[in-house]
Amino acid sequence: MKTIIKTIKTIKIDPLKCTGCRACEMACSTFHAKPQFRIVNPTRSRIRVFWDEENDVYIPILAGEYTQAECNSRYIITMNKKEYGECSFCRSSCPSRDLFKEPDSGIALKCDVCGEPMPEGGPMCVQWCASGALTYAPERTEEIELAEEEVEEGVEEL
Amino acid sequence: MRYGETGFNLEVDLSQGKSEKVETDPGLTELHLGGQGTADKILWDRVPGEVEAFSPDNLLIFSTGLLDGTPVPGANRTIVNTFSPMTNLHAHSVMGGFFGPELKYAGYDKIVIRGKAPDLVYLWIDNDKVEIRDAGHLRGKGCHETAEFVRKELKQDKVQVAAIGVAGENRVYMASIDSSCGSAARGPGPVMGDKRLKAIAVRGTKDINIARPAELFDVCMRLNKELAENPKVGDWMATDEDDSFHHDNFAWGNARTRRRGFWSKELQDRWTNLKYQHMDRQRGCYNCPKACHNVISWPGRKRFSYKCYGKDTYHMAAFQELDFSYDILGVAQEYGVDSYSTPQVIAFALELLEAGILTEKDFPGMPADIRGRFLYILERIVRREGIGDILANGVYHAARQIGKGAEAYDHNTVKKFEQLPIKLKKLNPPYFLMIATGEKMSITQIEGSFPQDPLPTREQREEFVRNWIACPDDKFKKWFLEWEKREVLPMEASCAITDWNEAMHYIDDSIGLCGFVSAFRGQFGGRTAYHVWNIPQLITLATGLDFDKDKLWKAFQRNRNLVRALNVRRGMRRKDETPPADHWAVRDHEYEQKLLDAYYRFKGWNKDGIPTKETLDALGMDYIRKEFEQRGILTS
Numbered sequence: 001m002k003t004i005i006k007t008i009k010t011i012k013i014d015p016l017k018c019t020g021c022r023a024c025e026m027a028c029s030t031f032h033a034k035p036q037f038r039i040v041n042p043t044r045s046r047i048r049v050f051w052d053e054e055n056d057v058y059i060p061i062l063a064g065e066y067t068q069a070e071c072n073s074r075y076i077i078t079m080n081k082k083e084y085g086e087c088s089f090c091r092s093s094c095p096s097r098d099l100f101k102e103p104d105s106g107i108a109l110k111c112d113v114c115g116e117p118m119p120e121g122g123p124m125c126v127q128w129c130a131s132g133a134l135t136y137a138p139e140r141t142e143e144i145e146l147a148e149e150e151v152e153e154g155v156e157e158l
Numbered sequence: 159m160r161y162g163e164t165g166f167n168l169e170v171d172l173s174q175g176k177s178e179k180v181e182t183d184p185g186l187t188e189l190h191l192g193g194q195g196t197a198d199k200i201l202w203d204r205v206p207g208e209v210e211a212f213s214p215d216n217l218l219i220f221s222t223g224l225l226d227g228t229p230v231p232g233a234n235r236t237i238v239n240t241f242s243p244m245t246n247l248h249a250h251s252v253m254g255g256f257f258g259p260e261l262k263y264a265g266y267d268k269i270v271i272r273g274k275a276p277d278l279v280y281l282w283i284d285n286d287k288v289e290i291r292d293a294g295h296l297r298g299k300g301c302h303e304t305a306e307f308v309r310k311e312l313k314q315d316k317v318q319v320a321a322i323g324v325a326g327e328n329r330v331y332m333a334s335i336d337s338s339c340g341s342a343a344r345g346p347g348p349v350m351g352d353k354r355l356k357a358i359a360v361r362g363t364k365d366i367n368i369a370r371p372a373e374l375f376d377v378c379m380r381l382n383k384e385l386a387e388n389p390k391v392g393d394w395m396a397t398d399e400d401d402s403f404h405h406d407n408f409a410w411g412n413a414r415t416r417r418r419g420f421w422s423k424e425l426q427d428r429w430t431n432l433k434y435q436h437m438d439r440q441r442g443c444y445n446c447p448k449a450c451h452n453v454i455s456w457p458g459r460k461r462f463s464y465k466c467y468g469k470d471t472y473h474m475a476a477f478q479e480l481d482f483s484y485d486i487l488g489v490a491q492e493y494g495v496d497s498y499s500t501p502q503v504i505a506f507a508l509e510l511l512e513a514g515i516l517t518e519k520d521f522p523g524m525p526a527d528i529r530g531r532f533l534y535i536l537e538r539i540v541r542r543e544g545i546g547d548i549l550a551n552g553v554y555h556a557a558r559q560i561g562k563g564a565e566a567y568d569h570n571t572v573k574k575f576e577q578l579p580i581k582l583k584k585l586n587p588p589y590f591l592m593i594a595t596g597e598k599m600s601i602t603q604i605e606g607s608f609p610q611d612p613l614p615t616r617e618q619r620e621e622f623v624r625n626w627i628a629c630p631d632d633k634f635k636k637w638f639l640e641w642e643k644r645e646v647l648p649m650e651a652s653c654a655i656t657d658w659n660e661a662m663h664y665i666d667d668s669i670g671l672c673g674f675v676s677a678f679r680g681q682f683g684g685r686t687a688y689h690v691w692n693i694p695q696l697i698t699l700a701t702g703l704d705f706d707k708d709k710l711w712k713a714f715q716r717n718r719n720l721v722r723a724l725n726v727r728r729g730m731r732r733k734d735e736t737p738p739a740d741h742w743a744v745r746d747h748e749y750e751q752k753l754l755d756a757y758y759r760f761k762g763w764n765k766d767g768i769p770t771k772e773t774l775d776a777l778g779m780d781y782i783r784k785e786f787e788q789r790g791i792l793t794s
Contacts, residue, residue, distance in 0.1 A: 019449040021442035022256070023231070023382070030229060030368070030375060037371030040227060041263060043363035051315055053338060054306050056438045056453055056461060103363035127379065130386035130447030 002146045010139035011113065011123055013060050018133035020058035022049050024125035031114065031124040043103045046111040047125045050089060055082045060125070060134060063100040064091030066108035071096075160184065161369035162228055162701035163192055168266045168288065170281060172353050173214055173273030177281075177288040182267065188703055189778065191668035192224030192267060194250065195717040197239040200270060201248070202720060202782070207727035207789075211243035212329070212352045218271040220261065220320070220358065223670010227262040227366045228700045229378040231385055232675040232687075234259055234444035236320070236337065237667055241728070242345030243352075244331040244552050245574045248724045249345025250598040253320075254443035254672055255338035260318040263362025275354040278327070280308065283360040293356040298324055300460065300492025301336035308359045321357035322350050323494025325540040330550040332499040332539075336491065339441050339451040339463045343496035344575070344599050369702030377699065381687060385447050390685035391675045392448030393465050396440055399430040404467055410474045412505035413570040413579035429480045436484060443672065450674060459488030466674075467578075467602075468497050474579070475501030476532050486532060493540040498600065499552060499576040504535045506553045506567055507545065515562050520545040552576060570738050573730070575599040577738060584645040585742040586610070587652035590750055591757050592659060593737040595767070597721050597730075606678035607662050607686070608634060608655040612641040628680050628689035630658060630707070645744075649753060653760035661714045665693060668717055716777045718761075719769045723782045726791060732758075732767045768792065 025042035032046065033039045042048070046063040057079065071094060077084045093100035093108040100109045114123040121127050122136040129135075165184065170177045182196070190196045197219040209215045218240045225233035236258035242249035261269065264285050280293040296304050305319035320337035326347040333347025368374055385391055395401060402421035409416055436456055440449035441463060451463040464487055472490070473483040490497060508531060510516040518524070522544070524534045538546025548559045553576055557568035570577050572593060578601055588608065589601070596604040607628065613619045616639070623635040637651040647655070662677035666688075673679070676688035688696075694705035735754065739745075758765065762773030771792055774783040787794040 016439070019440060019442035021444060021446055021449075023445045023447065026229060026445045030371070033371075035371065037229075037368060037375040039365035039367055040229060041363065041365045043263070044365075048316075053302070054461070056455075128382055128447075130382070131442075131449065 003143050004146055006142050006144050007138045008140050008142060009136055011062060011111070011126060012135045012137045012139075013062070014133050014135070015057070015059040016133075017131045018049065018058040018060060019131045020049060020051065020053075021131075023128040023130070024060055024134060025049065027124040027128040031119075041103070044109065046100065046109045048099060052082075052084075055080055057082075059089060061089060061091055062111040063093060063109045065110060067092045067094045070094060159367055160701075161367045162697075163187060163222075163224055163267050164262055164265050164364075164366070166266055167268040167270055168283065170269060170271045170288070170290070171273045172271060172275040172279065172290065172355060175275075175290050177290070179266070179286065187224065187701065189713065190717055190720070191665070191697070191713050193221045193235070193237045193668040193670055194239055194252075194664075195668035195713065195720070197221045197237065197268060198248070198717065198720045198724060200268075201239060201241075201724055205241065207729075209241065211241045211246065211349055214272065214274045214353075216241050216272075216349060216352075218346060218349050218353060218355075220257075220269040220271075222258040222262045222267050223666075224668060225696060225700055226670040227259040228368060229375050229445070230671075230696055230700065231378060231382045232443075232446045232448070232672045233670040234446060235667070235670040235672060236261070236340065236342065237670070238335060238342045238346040240346050240349045242331075243329070243348050244345060244555070245599065247573060247728055247730055248597060248721050249349070250603065250667070250721070251335075251342040251344045251346045252603075252667060253335070253337060253340030253342040254446075255318070255340030256444045257318045257320050257337040257340065257358075257360065258670060259444045260360050260362050262366055263364055264360050265362065265364045269358065271353060271355065274352065278354050278356050280304075280321075280357040280359060281355065282308075282312065283358065283362075285361070285363060296321075296356045297327065299356075300324075301334075301494045302460065303492060304357050305337070305359075308357055312359060314359075314361055317359050317361045319357055319359045321494075322347050322355075323492055323540070325493045325495045325550075326351035327356070328540060328542045328550065330495065330540055330542065331552045331555070332496045332503065332550070334494050334496050336494055339443065339465075341491070341496075343498065347494060347496075368700055370699040374696070374699035377692075377696065381692075382447055385675055385687050388685060388687060390683040391679050391687050393450035393674055394682070395466050395469075396448075396450050396452060399426055399433070401426075401429075401470065404470050405474070407580070407582075408470075408474065409579040409581045410477055412475070412509045412567065413502060413577075413581065414509075415477075416581060425479075432480055432484070446672065446675070448675065454484055454487070456484045456488055459485065460492055462488040462491045464497075471497050471501045472532065475505040476528050478529060482529055482532075485529070486536070489533065490536060493536070495536070495540065498578065500536070500539070501532075502570065502576045502579065503539065503549050503553055503556070504532050506556070507535055507549050509567055510560065510564055513563075513567070515560065515564050515567075516545065569740055572737060573597075573599065573734050577601065577741075581740055581743075583743045585744065585746075585750070586644050587647050587649070587753055588655040588659070590737060590742075590753060591652060591656040593741065594735040594754060595656070595757065596660070597725055598663065602678065603663055603673075604656075604660050605681060606673060607659045607680040609638065609681050609684070611644055612638075622684055626684045627691065628684060628686050630661075630690045630711075634658065649756045650760075652753060653757045656757060657760065660718065661711065662689075664714045664717050665690075665710065668713070669693070669697065712777070716779065719773065719777060719779060719782075722763070722767070722769055723774075723779070723786075726768050727785070727789070730767075732765070735767060
């Protein structure tokens with residue numbers, strides 16, 4: 001059996017570089033619209049910038065899995081002497097909040113790394129991010145057994 | 159269905175405590191675009207010329223730009239229009255940040271506010287749900303402090319808030335409205351205070367429709383990259399630490415003293431260190447790849463952000479250094495005052511003290527040091543305490559209220575508004591016209607497309623005009639190539655340059671583009687990202703309305719004449735179009751008046767600066783002509 005090493009890429013976030021401009025939200029929401037680009041609405045975005053102007057904290061957060069139950073493993077993060085409670089940086093859409101849900105239907109939203117095929121140039125949020133806060137970069141490598149020719153989206157052959 | 163815009167305004171009557179969502183006429187978008195253009199049409203229709211700024215019948219209008227909230231990068235302005243107590247004329251005010259797009263996502267192109275609340279309130283707009291809420295507990299709070307309180311109270315972190323500070327509550331004429339990193343100055347702050355409206359909080363989760371989606375996204379994607387890579391757009395002062403331009407050329411104190419050679423390498427290094435020691439990050443406005451705002455943490459003060467010349471005004475007025483601006487900006491921004499006007503008012507007061515027109519008795523308990531004095535006077539102004547109650551009306555009115563010769567110290571206002579402290583030797587003819595005839599009260603809102611000065615050699619000028627894509631007509635290239643001395647330009651060129659400069663601002667203010675990626679930035683290097691050649695395409699793709707360069711230009715002319723008509727109806731005439739006597743050392747009255755005549759003719763205005771019957775009819779604004787005839791402003 002033939003094996004190859006594949007590099008798995010992922011969207012990496014560097015919050016210190018974020019300017020808080022939310023172009024990522026705009027781009028994601030319109031890219032995922034049906035028909036594509038027909039509407040703009042950051043609430044439909046699968047990436048939202050956590051926003052705390054008072055403390056100068058801007059953190060892009062990618063929508064993760066939907067969870068049916070409210071989380072019971074809540075925690076407090078202390079950053080620059082300010083406490084951020086519970087759900088602040090959570091990626092999930094869940095019954096206890098509006099984040100990462102379609103505003104009209106309530107359907108959960110999840111980042112699909114822009115689906116298949118991946119847009120030329122990478123995920124849309126990364127392409128619109130001028131500050132370098134978002135990058136599409138190698139995360140890990142995997143040894144994969146190849147049964148036949150196959151290409152996975154979001155996976156780049158070395 | 160409407161594209162690019164929502165097609166609805168929110169009408170709020172604060173006296174009645176009511177609000178209503180009202181559909182707008184799509185025909186007006188074709189004529190005036192949006193933003194200030196359509197807001198001014200409302201002001202024309204609904205605020206008679208006799209209505210005072212502090213009347214409940216005065217309207218305060220928050221507009222989104224036509225392209226706000228679409229993928230167009232840098233289209234995020236909130237435009238605020240009303241009639242100003244300082245000038246008794248049209249108030250033009252814009253701010254960046256996030257408020258405009260959020261309002262559009264809530265389903266409104268504008269908020270039109272009339273009446274006066276019985277007591278301090280704030281407006282909470284949650285899509286279609288609108289509440290007028292008590293704001294007694296927010297009284298006295300800073301602009302950004304108010305935003306934080308409101309977010310906590312509403313338990314909504316994704317809410318945009320525009321608020322006034324203490325200055326606005328006390329109807330200080332220099333009061334601003336602040337939202338995020340944006341600040342709307344030049345008039346609307348005191349009107350918001352007069353209406354007893356402390357803040358507007360908005361949350362929007364609705365769609366904005368795009369007429370030709372894939373094409374628009376494709377163009378915007380390229381524009382976003384171009385903006386990001388183009389050093390000629392955005393605030394170059396965010397990264398270029400050489401600020402000799404303002405410090406060596408602008409006047410310090412009460413717009414009095416030029417300090418040539420003030421700037422030095424040693425100073426630059428010291429200030430650069432100071433900045434980076436205290437800067438948390440550089441921020442951007444909604445959907446813009448530039449990061450123009452320096453966010454500063456200064457010990458003992460609230461965190462603040464500034465851009466461009468805003469970092470210089472306080473320390474230059476006080477003959478201090480950058481650390482003084484850092485010390486006072488966080489205080490002044492929470493009070494909510496215009497950082498261009500306010501330092502001049504304070505410097506003016508101290509000049510009157512020095513001249514003996516005001517005395518120590520007018521400033522009880524004032525510290526002896528200049529920094530302490532600035533903070534002391536700022537405090538009196540925003541609270542309208544003692545002499546502060548007079549100074550809060552700005553230099554022009556304060557000088558007349560104080561009397562005893564104080565009028566002579568009001569040397570830097572036009573149309574009763576404090577101008578940038580620029581005192582030069584020889585007259586640059588388009589600048590004469592812009593300062594004389596501008597109705598946006600600050601040169602920064604008028605200049606911007608044609609370079610401020612000629613380049614020294616023919617080769618450099620040829621290089622400049624090569625690929626000058628933003629240039630709307632080859633005649634500008636010819637004039638620039640032949641331009642050698644600042645003060646020598648053909649009259650026709652001076653008129654056309656002034657017209658082009660202000661055209662771009664009028665377009666930006668109607669579609670919501672920031673001047674730093676558009677109107678203001680062409681003058682430095684000629685490589686602005688937005689211009690008359692690509693803006694029509696963006697409007698067409700976003701809204702579905704067919705626009706080309708000529709139609710865009712006509713919309714500008716309509717919007718320009720609308721502002722002029724609003725002010726003419728309120729009494730503005732040629733006599734008011736006078737730059738400060740000392741703006742240039744070398745003056746030629748006869749030439750200047752000929753220039754003004756030529757410009758009025760160019761604009762289609764009569765000798766008194768009033769749009770003629772022919773001009774108004776050609777723009778389809780015969781409704782203005784008719785009223786002018788009825789009032790005897792024009793003869794029928």
